[in-house]
Amino acid sequence: MFKNLFKRKNKEDKSKEKEERKVVTEEIERDELGTKVDERERLDIKEESNLSFFDKLKVGLDKTRKGMTEKIDAILKSYGKVDEELFDDLEEILVTADIGINTTMEIIDRLRDRVKVEKVTEPDRVKGLLKEEIKEIMKEARKENSLSIEPLPVVILVVGVNGAGKTTTIGKLSYNLKNEGKKVIIAAGDTFRAAAIEQLEEWSNRSGADFISHREGSDPAAVIFDGIQAAKARKADVLICDTAGRLHNKKNLMNELNKIFRVVDREYPEAQKEVLLVLDATTGQNAISQAKVFKEVCDITGVVLTKLDGTAKGGVVIALQSELGLPVKLVGIGEKIDDLQEFNVDDFVEAIFN
Numbered sequence: 001m002f003k004n005l006f007k008r009k010n011k012e013d014k015s016k017e018k019e020e021r022k023v024v025t026e027e028i029e030r031d032e033l034g035t036k037v038d039e040r041e042r043l044d045i046k047e048e049s050n051l052s053f054f055d056k057l058k059v060g061l062d063k064t065r066k067g068m069t070e071k072i073d074a075i076l077k078s079y080g081k082v083d084e085e086l087f088d089d090l091e092e093i094l095v096t097a098d099i100g101i102n103t104t105m106e107i108i109d110r111l112r113d114r115v116k117v118e119k120v121t122e123p124d125r126v127k128g129l130l131k132e133e134i135k136e137i138m139k140e141a142r143k144e145n146s147l148s149i150e151p152l153p154v155v156i157l158v159v160g161v162n163g164a165g166k167t168t169t170i171g172k173l174s175y176n177l178k179n180e181g182k183k184v185i186i187a188a189g190d191t192f193r194a195a196a197i198e199q200l201e202e203w204s205n206r207s208g209a210d211f212i213s214h215r216e217g218s219d220p221a222a223v224i225f226d227g228i229q230a231a232k233a234r235k236a237d238v239l240i241c242d243t244a245g246r247l248h249n250k251k252n253l254m255n256e257l258n259k260i261f262r263v264v265d266r267e268y269p270e271a272q273k274e275v276l277l278v279l280d281a282t283t284g285q286n287a288i289s290q291a292k293v294f295k296e297v298c299d300i301t302g303v304v305l306t307k308l309d310g311t312a313k314g315g316v317v318i319a320l321q322s323e324l325g326l327p328v329k330l331v332g333i334g335e336k337i338d339d340l341q342e343f344n345v346d347d348f349v350e351a352i353f354n
């Protein structure tokens, strides 16, 4: 049954993609109005926890694990042998976990082949194979998931729509880099609202980074220019630049980002450039559409997937990486300053399957 659905879906892909684009644009426009958020409440960040790195990831991925692994376990238990119907059921679970139709179909095709070649008949062996295939498919699409920050210095440009978690991510990333002994400067390239600048300044203070900003409404490229001059003069290792996501349409977005990129290329050619796209995991397939738009607008070098702690849609990581070829480099698993982790395929897959 699912097969037919997929075929239909493929046909509809083109018009659907158009519609998705519209959703992204509409979202950006809505953001233009500026959602009122209590900054004090936002900045009331709780204490650091002392769970291990992997345990924290597991806790963060709790909902995704429940939505996926518990269902998979139940299905596998209900089958006496491995047959086509079992594959259909697995397919349905993966699609529901926001892995995306194309990636899901590829995973299931490969799983079916493995089962055939290895003559697997017991359903309880299928989970291990599924896990291996997911790891494989993610690694094939993208071999490098770590931030490219060596050799220093590096400029990290952070892009994404309003509310995705850019500012929070910059604060957390700065905190992690400071803990590694790096000198960090943050430039407030989102000049749209005074509150956004204040929010970023607060995060800079908390993480111990220097902060460069201009007045509300000023030219973002000018802020980045000053950030670069400061980074050079103070011999900073990392310059992290915030940008605004509240832009009317793709053309404006492109113009604004390109202006910033030109300043970076011209003023700081010796620095490595990392362009991180921040996506909100709770938006599921919409995060995929946003990624497609941003990919057309600029050269994204990595993705930060935030709010994985609050969603069962964590499977979107798999689609981003295998379908769009975008390496997921960091994941946000909470609102605290130490809730940003480097992404690792093996850890991620183990955390959602165990």
Ligand SMILES: Nc1nc2c(ncn2[C@@H]2O[C@H](COP(=O)(O)OP(=O)(O)O)[C@@H](O)[C@H]2O)c(=O)[nH]1
Residues within 6 Å of the ligand: 042, 160, 161, 162, 163, 164, 165, 166, 167, 168, 169, 245, 278, 306, 307, 308, 309, 310, 331, 332, 333, 334, 335, 339
């Ligand atoms: N639960 C959770 N919330 C997050 C995470 N990252 C960001 N947020 C929240 O998402 C909201 C928007 O974040 P913000 O950094 O202001 O987004 P920006 O508009 O892209 O700069 C804030 O309330 C953050 O606390 C995360 O990893 N987990």
Ligand SMILES: [Mg+2]
Residues within 6 Å of the ligand: 166, 167, 168, 190, 196
């Ligand atoms: Mg912001």
